[in-house]
Amino acid sequence: MGNSADMPWTARAAGRIGHHASAMLIASIGGAVVLGMYPLPGVFSFSVPIALFGFVLLSWFLMRQHDRRLCEQCMASMPLNPSEEAVRYKRRFWMAHTGSEPRFLIPYLAVLIGSNFTTTTVGRVGWAIVQLSMIYLILAHSTHRRLQPWCPWCSDGGGGEHVDETPPVLPNDDRQLA
Numbered sequence: 401m402g403n404s405a406d407m408p409w410t411a412r413a414a415g416r417i418g419h420h421a422s423a424m425l426i427a428s429i430g431g432a433v434v435l436g437m438y439p440l441p442g443v444f445s446f447s448v449p450i451a452l453f454g455f456v457l458l459s460w461f462l463m464r465q466h467d468r469r470l471c472e473q474c475m476a477s478m479p480l481n482p483s484e485e486a487v488r489y490k491r492r493f494w495m496a497h498t499g500s501e502p503r504f505l506i507p508y509l510a511v512l513i514g515s516n517f518t519t520t521t522v523g524r525v526g527w528a529i530v531q532l533s534m535i536y537l538i539l540a541h542s543t544h545r546r547l548q549p550w551c552p553w554c555s556d557g558g559g560g561e562h563v564d565e566t567p568p569v570l571p572n573d574d575r576q577l578a
Contacts, residue, residue, distance in 0.1 A: 418466030419473045422542040424459040426535050428452060433528045467545050474546060486550035489543050496544035497553045499537055 417424075431452055440448055479485045486493070498504055512534070515527040548554055 414462060414465060415471055416473075418462035419471055421459045421463035421466055422538050425456065425463060426538055428456045428459060429531060429534055429538075432456070433531050436531070437524060437528060463542075478546070482547055482550050486547050486552070489547065490552065492540040492543045493547075493551045493553055495537065495540040496551075499540065 432449075435449055435452065439445055499508070512530055515523075515530045518524060518527050544551060
């Protein structure tokens with residue numbers, strides 16, 4: 401934060417854009433679904449998907465680069481009650497941890513890639529649903545990155561065995577100070 405003047409302007413711009421890269425990636429997934437359902441005519445049928453693919457790669461790269469550190473905008477958007485937010489987003493934390501396990505990741509990728517080869521109308525609707533499921537994965541990842549210190553699966557060695565539905569009771573000291 402304090403050494404931002406030492407960074408070249410390209411690195412500062414990449415960091416600023418990288419803060420919004422997950423939203424850009426979500427928008428590009430929506431754009432890919434729209435292009436898949438309603439293809440463009442003529443020369444746009446090749447140029448727009450190639451440009452969109454480049455945009456997806458750029459947003460993914462900027463998102464991964466941004467995830468390596470905590471920026472000023474991330475600190476400003478940090479909730480005042482992160483432990484309560486963590487309880488509210490417990491499903492997203494579970495998805496962030498489960499989605500990275502190979503026993504779930506490999507079949508998901510197989511369905512994600514395999515759905516690209518459907519040609520029927522019902523198949524294209526299924527393809528759109530599978531593609532749009534990536535939005536929840538991106539939201540789960542970005543929420544987990546932001547609230548990771550309060551993630552029940554990351555704390556106490558991981559695993560989530562100690563996860564319960566009730567938030568922890570804070571200690572109360574009733575002694576008088578005088």
